[in-house]
Amino acid sequence: MASKPKKTITGVPLIILEILQKHPEGLNIEQIREIGKFEGQQHLDRRVRDLDPHFIIERTRSGTHTIYRLNGERPEGDYDYDVISKNLRAKILTRDGRRCRMCGKTIDEDFVKLHIDHKIPREWGGLTVEENLWSLCSGCNEGKKNYFASFDPELMNSVLGHASVHRRIAEILRLKLGKWVDCDLIEFVANFDDYQADWNKRLRELRYFDFQIESKNQKIGKRTLSYYRLNNWPENQPADLTAAARAFERKRASTNKLKNIPGA
Ligand SMILES: [Zn+2]
Structure with missing residues (x-):
């Protein structure tokens, strides 16, 4: 395991490499932070990632932690499977309509720069495959990374794993039950x-099923942010909230139509 550091590796990644070489049993990010005295260093996980093109860093999950273990030098030309190829990038951009999947801004109308991002971060085992890649503008990409860094990965994965948008919103509010969650x-x-x-509408639709959700606005700098708070976890809620919300809307629409027919 006496890998010689490559010339291209300097600074924080080099220190991390040397730490991992001394700890073949593997370390989590907090241990690396402590040993390397990286107190103020943000995004230490990204600095570990800087080693990926040259070294094989195994990542295994242990509870809520990721354990990083150095598994030798990466053979020349072996890195491709981890990198998003030009072809794959082009394919994802076309699939997403050259539009940020989070805020909807486009390259052509809003002149945003789009990044191809891993939905489930690679550090948590997210793969470089079409289903796990999406286009994000710089702002959303940055925001997403910061949010992910501040949450327990397993809880977040369980929230994001739901196919129903209503269920995802309900579960994120539930994580912070009784506390304000920003928009x-x-x-x-x-x-x-x-x-x-219109995610706000999806959120309001939860109220059909006895979710008691309060909202408020607060000015943060120049932006006015809305906040939402869930005060209860309804006992009898439909398993498929999205299907139930659609059925509710359909029923309401047909009732309204009947009212508009003269004589009905
Ligand atoms: Zn965006």
Whole structure:
């Protein structure tokens, strides 16, 4: 395991490499932070990632932690499977309509730069495959990374694993039951599987099923943010909230139509 550091590796990644070489049993990010005295260093996991093109860093999950273990030098030309190829990038951009999957901004109309991002981060075992890749603008990409860093990965994975947008919103509010949740987080969770033009409406629809949700606005700098708070976890809620919300809307629409027919 006496891998010689490559010339291209310097600074924080080099220190991390040397730490991992001394700890073949593997370390989690907090242990690396402590040994390397990286107190103020943000995004230490990304600095570990800087080693990927040159070294094989195994990642295994242990509870809520990821354990990083150095498994030798990466053979020349072996890195391709981890990198998003030009072809794959082009394919994902076309699939997403050259549009940010979170905020809906486009390259052509809003002139945003789109990144191809791993939905489930690679550090948590997310794969470089079409289903796990999506287009994000710089702002959403940054915001997403910061949010993910601040949440327990297993809880977040369980929230984001739901196919129903209503269920994802309900579960993120449930994680913070009785506490205010800002709209950016709810928007991210709502848009996780598919871009929602009107996630606020999806949230309001939860009220059909006895979810007691309060809202408030608060000015943060120049932005006015909305916050939502769930005060209860309804006992009798439909398993498929999205299907139930659609059925509720359909029923209401047909009732309204009947009212508009003269004589009905
Ligand atoms: Zn965006």
